[in-house]
Amino acid sequence: MKKGFDWGAYLAAFHAARPGITEEVLSRTLSGGHTSYRWLARAVSPRAQVVVDLACGSGAMGRELALADRTVLGVDLAESELRLADARGDGPFICADALNLPLADASVDAVVSSMGAVVIQPARALFTEVGRVLKPGGIFAFTAPTVLPLHPRDFATSLGVVTRLRSLPRFPGPTEVTGYVDALVGTGLRKVEDARERYHFEVSSPEDAELIVGALYLPTTSQKRRDAAVNWLVDRTIKEGPVRISIAMRRFVVLKQPVATRDAEL
Incomplete structure (x- = not known):
């Protein structure tokens, strides 16, 4: 990746097209029959009445978080995604x-934020702005792709895809906790959870293969x-039946400390 790559332009074009x-x-x-949207929603207290969903995309998290007495405000830069969110x-x-909320x-x-923290950069500016709008005692919870806890057998399919792509999926920001530790310092936010879970996407048709590769x-x-x-995945489904692609996810939760402090307790 060349230094100075324009991620903003790339992401705008990507989401306008897809x-x-x-x-x-x-x-x-x-x-276990549940999505990472459901997992992320579980980090939010039922008592939370005003929730902001950053990089909301087509609004999946908002629908997951919906309660009769709750307002979920979806925020995104992609107007094409917001039109879908509004319709759904x-x-x-x-x-x-x-x-700049x-x-x-x-x-x-x-x-x-589902996947948003790996694209909203720089991380320190993100945490600072989140800390500004949160009430004391409020939480910021986000999910991001990671490597662990994939099982060694999961890597075979991923390696086959990556070998044919000749590149790894990329993000503007970090996907591991080490990329966020320094960014928390001085924001008034304190880490309270770093959990990991393994999810699976099943490829059983050419359309599924196009979808999963197209989403990267x-x-x-x-x-x-x-x-x-795509062709490699399709060939595998023809020979072996449905192919499972495993995706590891992190759920990272930080708390706005009730008493103001300059340094986060990590």
Whole structure:
């Protein structure tokens, strides 16, 4: 990846061309019959009445978090995603920068983000802005892809895909906890959880193979290489039946400390 790569332009073009694709994949990526959206929602107290969903995409988290007496505000920069979100859920939804939220200080009970923390950068600015809008005692919970706890047998399929892509999926930001530790310092936020779970997406048709490969951020990968990965998955389903792709996820939760402090307790 070249230094100075324009991630903003890439992400805008990606989601304009494929609105809803992230939800389409994650809604079918399961662990024990549940999605990572459900797992993330469980980190939010039922008493939280105002919740902000950063990088909300097509609104899957908002629908997961919906309660009769709760407001879930979806925030995203991609207007194509927000149009889908508005059609699928109650909102409200706003097109805004997660690093400059149009919200008052200490005005929300919780902030969540499914996959957003790996694209909203820099991390320190994200944590600072989240800390600003959270009420004392409020939480910021987000999920991000990771490596562990994949089983060694899970790597065989992933390796086959990556070998044909000749590149790994990429993100603007870190996906491991070490990438966030330093960013918490001085924000008034304290880590309270770093949990991991393994999810599975089943490829049983050419359409499934196109979907999972198409959902990956691959800014330096040619269409020829993408087609090679899709064809390899399709060939495996023909020979072996449905192919399971395992995806490890992290759920990271931080708390806005009730008493103001300059350094987060890590």
